[in-house]
Amino acid sequence: MMEKSYVGSIVRSVAGRDAKRIFVILTVEDDSGDEGGYVWLADGRLRKIEKPKRKKLRHLRLLAEADPALADRIAGDSLTNRALYAYLQNYESMTHEDA
Amino acid sequence: MIQIKNAAQILAMKKAGRITGEALLTAREHVKAGVSTKYLDDVIRSYIERAGAKPSFLGYGGFPGSACISINDEVIHGIPSAKRILEEGDIVKIDVGAFIDGFHGDSARTFAVGRVSPEAEQLIKVTEESFRRALEQFKAGNRIGDIGAAVEGYVTKFGYSAVRKYVGHGVGHDLHESPDVPNFGTPGRGPRICQGMVLAIEPMINIGTPNVKELNDGWTVLTADGSLSAHYENTVALTPDGILNLTEVG
Numbered sequence: 001m002m003e004k005s006y007v008g009s010i011v012r013s014v015a016g017r018d019a020k021r022i023f024v025i026l027t028v029e030d031d032s033g034d035e036g037g038y039v040w041l042a043d044g045r046l047r048k049i050e051k052p053k054r055k056k057l058r059h060l061r062l063l064a065e066a067d068p069a070l071a072d073r074i075a076g077d078s079l080t081n082r083a084l085y086a087y088l089q090n091y092e093s094m095t096h097e098d099a
Numbered sequence: 100m101i102q103i104k105n106a107a108q109i110l111a112m113k114k115a116g117r118i119t120g121e122a123l124l125t126a127r128e129h130v131k132a133g134v135s136t137k138y139l140d141d142v143i144r145s146y147i148e149r150a151g152a153k154p155s156f157l158g159y160g161g162f163p164g165s166a167c168i169s170i171n172d173e174v175i176h177g178i179p180s181a182k183r184i185l186e187e188g189d190i191v192k193i194d195v196g197a198f199i200d201g202f203h204g205d206s207a208r209t210f211a212v213g214r215v216s217p218e219a220e221q222l223i224k225v226t227e228e229s230f231r232r233a234l235e236q237f238k239a240g241n242r243i244g245d246i247g248a249a250v251e252g253y254v255t256k257f258g259y260s261a262v263r264k265y266v267g268h269g270v271g272h273d274l275h276e277s278p279d280v281p282n283f284g285t286p287g288r289g290p291r292i293c294q295g296m297v298l299a300i301e302p303m304i305n306i307g308t309p310n311v312k313e314l315n316d317g318w319t320v321l322t323a324d325g326s327l328s329a330h331y332e333n334t335v336a337l338t339p340d341g342i343l344n345l346t347e348v349g
Contacts (some may be wrong), residue, residue, distance in 0.1 A: 006100065014291065061293070062102040065272070095105060 006039055006062075008071030010091055015059035018046065022063065022088055026052050026074055044085030064091065101269060101277045103295035109336045109343065111200045112271070112297060116334050116345025118150045118197040119204030124349050126166070126195070130210045132187040136168040139193065140179030147197045155196025155203045155274050162318065167194040167207075169319065174262055174303055174311055174328040175207075176318040187213040190223060192330040196274055203274045205299040206346035207332035218306065219327055222259065226304040226329035229253045229261075229282075233300050237335060237342055241292045247284030250302045260309035262328070265320065267301040270334050294337050297345070301332030 006025045013019050023041035026049065030037040039060070040052040047053045070087065073079040104112065125146045126139050144165035147154050154165035162178075169177030169192040170185070177183075177192070185191060194207035209223045229250045236245040251261045267280030278290045282302045305311075307326030314321065322328050336343040 011100070012103070014293075057100045058290070060100055061295075062100045063105075065102075 005066055005071070007074055008066035008068065009062055010064040010088065011039075011041065011060040012063055013041075013055065013059060014061055016055075018053065021046065022092065023047065023053070024070065024074075024084060024088065025066075029054070042081075042084060043088055044081035044083070048081050049079060049084060063095075101290060101296065102271050103293065104271060104297050104336065105295065106338070108202070108271070109295075109297065109338060112202045112204065112334070112336065112345055113343075115152065115197050115199050115202045115204035116206075117204075117348055118147060118152045118199060119195050119206045119334070120346040120348035121150070122146045122166075122195050122197060123193060123206055123208055123346075126193050127208070127210055130185065130191060130193075130212060132185055132189075132213055134185050135181050136170070136177065136179040136183040136185070136191075137181040139168055140164045140166050143193070143195055147195075150197070150199070152197040152199035155198045155205065156194075159274060165195075167318075168192070169194075169328075169330070171327055172322045172325050174305070174320045174322060175265060175330060176320050178316055178318050185212045188215050188219075190215055190219050190327060190329060192328075194330065194332065198274075201272055203270055203272075203334075204346050205270050205274060205301075205332065205334050207301060207330045209329040209331060221257070222304065222306055222327055222329045225254055225257050225259060226302055227331045229302040229304060230300060230331045230333065233282075233302065234335065234342060234344075237292060237298065237300065237337060239293050239337065242287055243278055243280055243289035243292065244284035245286050245292075246300060247281040247289075248286045251283040254302070254304050258306075260305050260307070262303040262305060262311055263309050264311050265303060267299050267332070270297050270299045292337065294339055297334060297336045299332055299334050301330065303328060303330050
């Protein structure tokens with residue numbers, strides 16, 4: 001199987017207080033066990049980039065694979081909370097149009 | 100991580116699924132005594148490539164064939180060979196995958212070669228029905244454990260066992276994605292099923308014990324006790340309109 005990074009992916013939480021909310025993965029702490037691994041998330045509003053949420057992979061569902069442009073901005077520390085929130089809003093509006 | 104597919108992605112997966120299903124139908128027409136498993140593999144590869152797709156299994160982890168073709172007590176992952184000839188009374192499992200437009204389809208069937216024993220015939224029927232029972236559990240709000248429990252609960256009534264070492268899986272951009280979909284389990288346990296999940300549900304059912312062993316070719320998996328084994332698999336998606344069986348054609 002190809003190695004893929006989750007950084008820059010859009011995920012939906014399925015457990016905890018933030019269940020049903022969508023986030024972007026900022027950092028992968030440990031994906032060696034995949035379902036047992038941890039990642040750090042933010043959405044620019046509930047969870048800010050400077051205070052991301054640590055979450056188990058098994059409590060997330062992948063909605064969109066990593067956007068390389070977004071991953072670059074995360075890696076370069078140039079992503080703002082405002083831009084991240086707008087990115088997720090845009091994603092949600094697009095998927096609503098699909099449905 | 101379990102990947103949720105949107106409507107456009109599931110639509111794209113229909114193509115991979117259709118080619119996979121059609122490749123199996125084509126192979127079925129060639130299943131008869133005297134035919135080699137390599138010949139069946141060639142038929143499948145040719146069909147998939149003519150449809151503009153790639154055989155998902157060819158080269159996957161180094162697998163040398165386009166299909167896994169397993170006979171009688173071979174459970175899965177049989178390597179196609181010109182020396183392996185089907186005989187009257189055999190049961191043959193053909194597992195096929197096709198990759199096109201960025202997505203895989205994955206499906207398997209067990210075919211009878213000519214007339215088979217009543218016990219082999221029953222095993223094939225029960226295995227297919229166990230898939231149908233599993234599919235009834237593939238609905239939003241249920242858990243993955245409900246699928247496995249349905250398979251195991253049904254086949255044990257016949258004294259059969261579900262293989263535990265190998266399991267179903269998610270399907271998408273990768274042939275094997277999360278979650279694992281075992282053919283055994285506890286109802287109400289495991290990841291919650293939701294719309295947008297695409298799974299390969301694939302009961303592998305043995306007449307005897309669930310234990311298996313590997314041949315030293317590094318691939319072929321056999322029942323540990325030499326009993327017959329059957330396999331039935333489809334790639335299925337859960338959409339807002341219900342279940343879409345992507346690989347069932349005809």
